[in-house]
Amino acid sequence: MDNLLEVENVSISFIQYTKGLNQRDLKVITDLTLDISEGEILAVLGSSGSGKSLLAHAIFGILPGNANLNGKIKFKGKELSQEDKEEIRGKNIVLVPQSVNFLDPLMKISDIAIGHCDSEEERKEKKIRQREIFEHYNLDPEVDDMYPFQLSGGMARRVLVSTALLADPDLVVADEPTPGLDEKTVEETLNHFKHMKDQGIGVLLITHDIHAALEVADRIGIFYSGYVIEIALKEDFSGDGENLLHPYTKSLFKALPANGFEVIKGHQPLHGEIIKGCPYYDRCDMKFDRCKEERPELVDVGNNKKVRCFKYEEGE
Ligand SMILES: Nc1ncnc2c1ncn2[C@@H]1O[C@H](COP(=O)(O)OP(=O)(O)OP(=O)(O)O)[C@@H](O)[C@H]1O
Numbered sequence: 001m002d003n004l005l006e007v008e009n010v011s012i013s014f015i016q017y018t019k020g021l022n023q024r025d026l027k028v029i030t031d032l033t034l035d036i037s038e039g040e041i042l043a044v045l046g047s048s049g050s051g052k053s054l055l056a057h058a059i060f061g062i063l064p065g066n067a068n069l070n071g072k073i074k075f076k077g078k079e080l081s082q083e084d085k086e087e088i089r090g091k092n093i094v095l096v097p098q099s100v101n102f103l104d105p106l107m108k109i110s111d112i113a114i115g116h117c118d119s120e121e122e123r124k125e126k127k128i129r130q131r132e133i134f135e136h137y138n139l140d141p142e143v144d145d146m147y148p149f150q151l152s153g154g155m156a157r158r159v160l161v162s163t164a165l166l167a168d169p170d171l172v173v174a175d176e177p178t179p180g181l182d183e184k185t186v187e188e189t190l191n192h193f194k195h196m197k198d199q200g201i202g203v204l205l206i207t208h209d210i211h212a213a214l215e216v217a218d219r220i221g222i223f224y225s226g227y228v229i230e231i232a233l234k235e236d237f238s239g240d241g242e243n244l245l246h247p248y249t250k251s252l253f254k255a256l257p258a259n260g261f262e263v264i265k266g267h268q269p270l271h272g273e274i275i276k277g278c279p280y281y282d283r284c285d286m287k288f289d290r291c292k293e294e295r296p297e298l299v300d301v302g303n304n305k306k307v308r309c310f311k312y313e314e315g316e
Pocket residue numbers: 014028046047048049050051052053054055064066098176208271
């Protein structure tokens with residue numbers, strides 16, 4: 001299967017002013033690498049504040065002005081410039097944003113969903129398709145004339161998903177689509193993504209909810225302290241977690257209620273903490289001398305899996 005989206009060694013930092021006029025580069029994302037194929041759901045699992053929305057915004061070219069972006073973002077094999085991102089966003093790639101606050105509060109829902117049209121004819125065609133998709137998601141005609149603040153949580157989610165589908169995209173990036181929703185609406189929202197996958201759409205699901213990730217994703221990228229430390233298959237999260245590779249991912253799995261709630265000791269290094277060696281060094285019970293001095297790279301271990309740990313490098 002061909003890759004739709006490739007994110008290669010992306011880092012994102014902000015200039016931070018310290019005492020006086022001193023500046024420092026505050027790295028939030030240090031090394032993020034992932035890829036998604038057509039009809040695949042890849043979840044990126046990271047804790048709150050780890051830079052997940054920044055990743056989404058980097059793909060769409062909507063990072064804040066003070067952000068520094070390095071690395072490559074490719075779509076269908078072509079590296080995207082800022083202009084390319086502006087050209088394809090909302091068309092080939094669409095964002096299901098983290099919050100309904102991304103919707104223009106002064107516009108009616110159907111106008112938001114339809115978006116910009118070049119002609120009256122195009123508008124009419126899109127209006128018909130908008131109604132069809134809204135109908136499919138149980139959004140009654142009254143919703144078309146509502147404003148964003150009038151939507152309930154579940155309705156807002158369905159509007160955001162329908163709006164994304166109306167663009168007929170190749171790739172959907174969903175930023176934290178489940179928090180604050182009741183169990184039934186979470187289930188419903190996740191089913192929407194499965195439905196997109198069945199239509200051949202690639203879905204990047206950005207979340208801190210491991211249950212949501214395990215429910216729908218084909219592969220799961222684990223984001224830790226600014227690094228992708230493992231890309232595992234969904235089925236690796238089973239049994240005793242013996243097929244998971246990185247010690248952090250194994251611990252995450254053991255921390256699930258069904259697996260005994262085993263607490264992970266220690267904490268993730270904070271943004272701006274300078275770490276020379278492996279970002280997991282302090283918490284790792286498999287560490288050895290090299291881990292303190294050198295930083296492991298993310299290595300391909302075959303079968304569409306990757307891991308960032310010296311234990312899996314040849315010769316270790
Ligand atoms: N404009 C900015 N200027 C400086 N730092 C910023 C800016 N925007 C984001 N950050 C930093 O980047 C971090 C990550 O932000 P981001 O919104 O991507 O996290 P997140 O993983 O999406 O969190 P959440 O789970 O809460 O949505 C923030 O905690 C903050 O330190």
